[in-house]
Amino acid sequence: MAKVLMKGNEAVGAAAIKAGCKYFFGYPITPQNEVPEYMSKELPKIGGSFVQAESEVAAINMVYGAAGAGVRVMTSSSSPGIALKQEGISYIAGAELPCVIVNMMRGGPGLGSIQSSQSDYFQATRGGGNGDYRTLVYAPANVQELVDYTMKAFDMADYYRNPVLVLGDGMIGQMMEPIEFKETEKMDLPEKDWATTGTKGARKPNIVNSLRLQAPELEALNQKIEAKYMEMEEKEVIYESYKLEDAEIVFVAYGTVSRITKNAIDLLEQEGIKAGLIRPITLWPFPNKAFAEIPATAKALMSVEMSQGGQMIDDVKIANEGRLPIGFYGRSGGMVPAPQAIVEAAKELLGGVK
Amino acid sequence: MAVVFNKTQGLTEKEFHYCPGCTHGIIHRITAEVLEELGVLGDAIGVAPVGCSVLAYDYFNCDMNEAAHGRAPAVATGIKRALPDKVVFTYQGDGDLASIGAAEVVHAAHRGEKITTIFVNNAIYGMTGGQMAPTTLVGQKATTAPYGRDESLCGQPLKVSEMLATINGAAFVERVAVDTPANIRKAKKAIKKAFECQLEGKGYAIVEVLSTCPTNWGMTPVDAISWLQENMMPYYPMGNLRNPWEVE
Ligand SMILES: Cc1ncc(C[n+]2csc(CCOP(=O)(O)OP(=O)(O)O)c2C)c(N)n1
Ligand code: SF4
Numbered sequence: 001m002a003k004v005l006m007k008g009n010e011a012v013g014a015a016a017i018k019a020g021c022k023y024f025f026g027y028p029i030t031p032q033n034e035v036p037e038y039m040s041k042e043l044p045k046i047g048g049s050f051v052q053a054e055s056e057v058a059a060i061n062m063v064y065g066a067a068g069a070g071v072r073v074m075t076s077s078s079s080p081g082i083a084l085k086q087e088g089i090s091y092i093a094g095a096e097l098p099c100v101i102v103n104m105m106r107g108g109p110g111l112g113s114i115q116s117s118q119s120d121y122f123q124a125t126r127g128g129g130n131g132d133y134r135t136l137v138y139a140p141a142n143v144q145e146l147v148d149y150t151m152k153a154f155d156m157a158d159y160y161r162n163p164v165l166v167l168g169d170g171m172i173g174q175m176m177e178p179i180e181f182k183e184t185e186k187m188d189l190p191e192k193d194w195a196t197t198g199t200k201g202a203r204k205p206n207i208v209n210s211l212r213l214q215a216p217e218l219e220a221l222n223q224k225i226e227a228k229y230m231e232m233e234e235k236e237v238i239y240e241s242y243k244l245e246d247a248e249i250v251f252v253a254y255g256t257v258s259r260i261t262k263n264a265i266d267l268l269e270q271e272g273i274k275a276g277l278i279r280p281i282t283l284w285p286f287p288n289k290a291f292a293e294i295p296a297t298a299k300a301l302m303s304v305e306m307s308q309g310g311q312m313i314d315d316v317k318i319a320n321e322g323r324l325p326i327g328f329y330g331r332s333g334g335m336v337p338a339p340q341a342i343v344e345a346a347k348e349l350l351g352g353v354k
Numbered sequence: 355m356a357v358v359f360n361k362t363q364g365l366t367e368k369e370f371h372y373c374p375g376c377t378h379g380i381i382h383r384i385t386a387e388v389l390e391e392l393g394v395l396g397d398a399i400g401v402a403p404v405g406c407s408v409l410a411y412d413y414f415n416c417d418m419n420e421a422a423h424g425r426a427p428a429v430a431t432g433i434k435r436a437l438p439d440k441v442v443f444t445y446q447g448d449g450d451l452a453s454i455g456a457a458e459v460v461h462a463a464h465r466g467e468k469i470t471t472i473f474v475n476n477a478i479y480g481m482t483g484g485q486m487a488p489t490t491l492v493g494q495k496a497t498t499a500p501y502g503r504d505e506s507l508c509g510q511p512l513k514v515s516e517m518l519a520t521i522n523g524a525a526f527v528e529r530v531a532v533d534t535p536a537n538i539r540k541a542k543k544a545i546k547k548a549f550e551c552q553l554e555g556k557g558y559a560i561v562e563v564l565s566t567c568p569t570n571w572g573m574t575p576v577d578a579i580s581w582l583q584e585n586m587m588p589y590y591p592m593g594n595l596r597n598p599w600e601v602e
Contacts, residue, residue, distance in 0.1 A: 023436055049435035053428065054461035061425035061458070065432025068419050069399070069440075073432070091422050196417035196433070198440050201396040205366075207411045209420035 003178040008143045008168060009034035009076075011179055012102055013042065015150040016074045018181050021100070022048030023073040025062035027055055027081060030114040031170035032104040035076040056081040060088030060101075067097035068208035070195030072154055076102035078170070079120050080111065083128060089163050090129025093225065094210025096194075098157035100150065101135075102166045104173035107334040115334025116170035116256060121311035124167050125284040132222050134229045136164045136236060137283040139254040143177035149281070155187040156236065160228050161194075167283060169306070171256045171336070232285055239287035240279040246297050247276030249346050250324075252316050253304040254280045257337060261304050264342035275346060283312070288319040300325045300353045304342055308332035325353050364390040368412045375575020377565040378407055378474060380532045384542040385445065385472055386414060392549055394441045399433050401426040403455075405447035406480040406567075414445075424455025427462035430469045441552060443470040448489040449479040452514050456488075459518070459560075466523030466557040470548045473514065473560055476567040477586060484570030488512040491585055496570075511589065515562045519595035525557030527596040531564035531587065533579050544594070556598040564590055 006014065013035050016024070024043060026036035036052065043050040053059035059075050066073040077085060082103045092099055105120045107113035124137045136156055138149035146168055153164040196206045212218035240258075243265055244250065253261040258279040268275045274297070278290045294301075301324050303313040310328045320326060327349035331337045364386025372378045389395050398416035402408055404423035411418035421429040426444035434442040451459050451473050462469065478496055479485040486496035486503060489511045493502040503511070519527045526548050530541035541563055548559035564586050566578040573581060 023432070025432065051431060051435060051465070054457050054464075057425070058428040058431075058458050058461065061422060061428035062432035062435070064421070064425075065401070065419065065429035065434075066436040067432070068429070069433045069436035071436040073436070087422055088425070095420070196399045196419055197437060198397040198399060198417055199395070205415060205417050207418045207420070209411055209418075211408060211420055 003180045005176055005178050006143065007034060007174065007176050008146050009104065009173040010038045011143050011147050012076065012150050012166070013038035015147040015181070016100065016154070017042055017046065019072065019151040019154040021072040021074050021154060022046055023066045023071050025051045025053050025059040025066070025073070025075050027053050027059050027077065029078045029081045031106055031173050032076050032078045032102070034173070035102060056084035057087065060085040063099050064088055064092050064095070064097060067092065067099045068095065068196050070192040070197055074100040074102065076104070078104045078106045079108050079117070082120060082123065086128035089135065090127070090131050090133060091210050092163045093133035093135065094131060094221070095208050096161040096225070097208065098161050099163050100153045100157055100166065101163055102150070102168065105167065105169040107332065113334040114170065116306060116336065117332065117334060118169060118255060118257065118306040119308070119311065119332060120167070121283065121305070121307065124165055125286070125315070133225065134232070134284055136160070136162065136232055137167050138165070139167045139281060139283050140172060141255050141258050141279065143172065143175060144179045146172055147179050147181065151184060155189065158189045159187065160232065162228060167255070169256050236282055237285050237287045237289065238281040239290045240281060241290055241293050242277040242279060244276035244278070244293055244295060246274050247295060248273060248297055248299050249275045249350055250294050250298050250301050251275060251277045251304050252280070252301060252312065253277060254283060254312065257304050257306055260337055260339055261342060263339035264346065267339055267343045268346060273347070273350070286315045286319065291319040294324070298324060300327055300349050302327040302329060302346060302349055304337060305330045306332060306336065362387045362390050364395055364415055365413055366415045370413065371409060372406065373569045375566065375568040375578060376406070377532045380538060381472060381474055381563050381565060382410065382413055384538060385545055388542060388546045388549055389416065392546065392553070394549070394553070397439070398441045398443065399437070401430045401433070401442070401444040403444070403446040403450040405450045407445055407447060407474065408481070410445050424450050424453070425458055426450070426455065427458040427467070427469070427471065431462055431465070431467050434467060434469050438468070441549065443472065443549070445472045446474065447480065448473070448475045448477065448487045452488040452512050460521070463518050463521045463524040463558040463560070466525065468552050468555055469558060470552045471560040472545065473562045474565045475514070475562055475590065476565040477511070478567050478570050480567045480570055489514070491589060513590065515560070515595050518560060523558050524560065524596055525598040526551040526559035528594040529562040529564070529590060529592050531582065531592055533564070533582055551598055
């Protein structure tokens with residue numbers, strides 16, 4: 001298929017439709033407004049339904065209803081709105097429903113800013129809702145990946161019957177890049193025989209529910225859900241390793257920041273310093289196994305994030321298992337790290353660990 | 355021998371867990387009978403609330419969803435948009451609908467979602483042990499209003515039906531009670547109309563049912579019925595507030 005130039009927020013909508021999503025429930029918030037706007041324009045044309053909900057709380061609960069009815073459904077928002085959706089995400093995980101949730105992150109805490117940020121890493125990977133649940137989290141670094149992983153997210157959601165999060169940021173949402181809607185292989189997905197579609201008198205009623213009043217029953221549900229998470233940890237980890245060979249310093253960065261970090265790696269190379277990158281594409285499950293590829297030449301790791309003090313760095317520490325010193329460079333509030341600043345931070349770290 | 359009463363197909367075999375004298379059971383039965391009589395059980399998808407009727411998903415003999423507290427109208431919206439030909443209903447208490455879920459019900463009505471709501475007003479939070487609800491009467495004692503509802507601090511109880519009747523998308527709004535056999539018959543009629551309103555695509559429909567909570571009111575079932583008649587009925591007048599067939 002030919003490439004088309006598209007804004008991230010519209011591309012995510014187009015990708016969802018391409019993946020068979022005909023239902024979208026959202027609420028306006030910058031910097032993701034083009035997603036609901038695009039869906040409100042396109043979904044009626046294909047016999048789907050778009051609802052501008054009264055709040056993010058309502059939107060995610062509409063997603064719960066539609067997912068329970070067995071259709072492919074998506075919602076999108078940005079940080080404060082995703083905070084409000086946490087209740088519903090927990091219920092969706094508990095009721096084992098598939099859906100796709102897009103977060104185009106902006107600065108926080110509170111109302112924060114409308115510029116790009118990566119300060120919802122904890123919210124995405126630890127979950128802001130109650131209970132022992134996880135969401136598969138894809139962190140695309142460009143609009144093409146945004147399209148690819150949004151489409152993949154629908155298959156994964158259906159396969160695991162679990163919410164899948166696509167974690168972008170304001171920059172990826174607003175940026176225009178040439179993209180291609182690739183024909184992907186159809187995944188062999190199980191029949192949604194659990195959906196509430198009306199019994200037609202032909203089967204026992206289906207019940208979509210996360211309540212288990214008896215403790216042993218809830219534990220059994222949690223064990224069943226955990227087994228899915230263990231399968232995801234085994235099968236769904238995706239990452240990119242970049243110029244790791246002979247690297248003295250290995251950066252860990254995802255999304256927008258990973259692109260800037262690649263520029264920093266080139267600048268360091270010009271100065272004769274070998275640097276590499278581990279780029280998690282799934283933030284949960286985190287690519288712990290990527291850290292086994294770190295060469296013996298490496299003297300330090302550095303987590304680079306659009307976050308004050310770092311959030312992903314906690315996972316870097318877990319994956320590092322105490323082997324190498326770990327530095328951090330980050331900007332927050334909508335400020336974007338400059339390649340040169342990353343270079344300086346890296347040189348300082350290397351100077352310190354020599 | 356002629357059969358004069360049969361348990362409706364609209365209910366499962368599960369035994370209700372409701373307290374003796376609680377009118378949730380009656381409301382379940384007449385709702386289920388309506389679904390059966392309209393021949394829509396196989397197309398019905400219900401949404402249970404959080405509250406004493408949380409287990410309604412085990413009682414209604416049709417596909418059911420269990421919603422988060424107050425979110426049933428949003429969940430029902432999602433279902434109805436995905437499956438517009440199905441018959442979608444919510445069953446909600448007054449804490450669920452009038453307090454935490456006030457936004458969801460107002461906007462489901464406002465959008466004119468073609469869904470039906472059975473709203474059980476027992477003037478208290480039953481499940482959590484008798485706390486004050488937005489519908490608790492002035493002076494009525496509750497575990498979080500030990501001196502009785504103080505109007506100057508808590509306001510007057512919310513009249514949900516009157517409020518929703520100001521919204522054009524709410525095509526059918528009626529308040530009923532289940533205190534006497536005659537009123538139960540009227541309540542059932544209203545519930546039937548509320549489903550017909552959905553079947554004819556006219557808009558959102560809600561039936562508010564005045565109901566008892568003998569346990570948390572601290573009364574015998576008989577006294578609870580009298581209390582409902584003497585205290586709730588004057589403040590919450592019964593009758594139809596919106597009827598799509600009259601408008602035409
Ligand atoms: C988010 C959230 N807040 C609070 C609760 C606790 N809770 C459970 S039932 C209930 C009140 C239900 O009262 P009502 O809707 O009046 O129904 P009733 O039990 O009287 O039938 C509350 C507050 C909850 N489950 N979830
Ligand atoms: S606590 Fe009240 S509302 Fe709940 S079942 Fe008992 S009587 Fe009914």
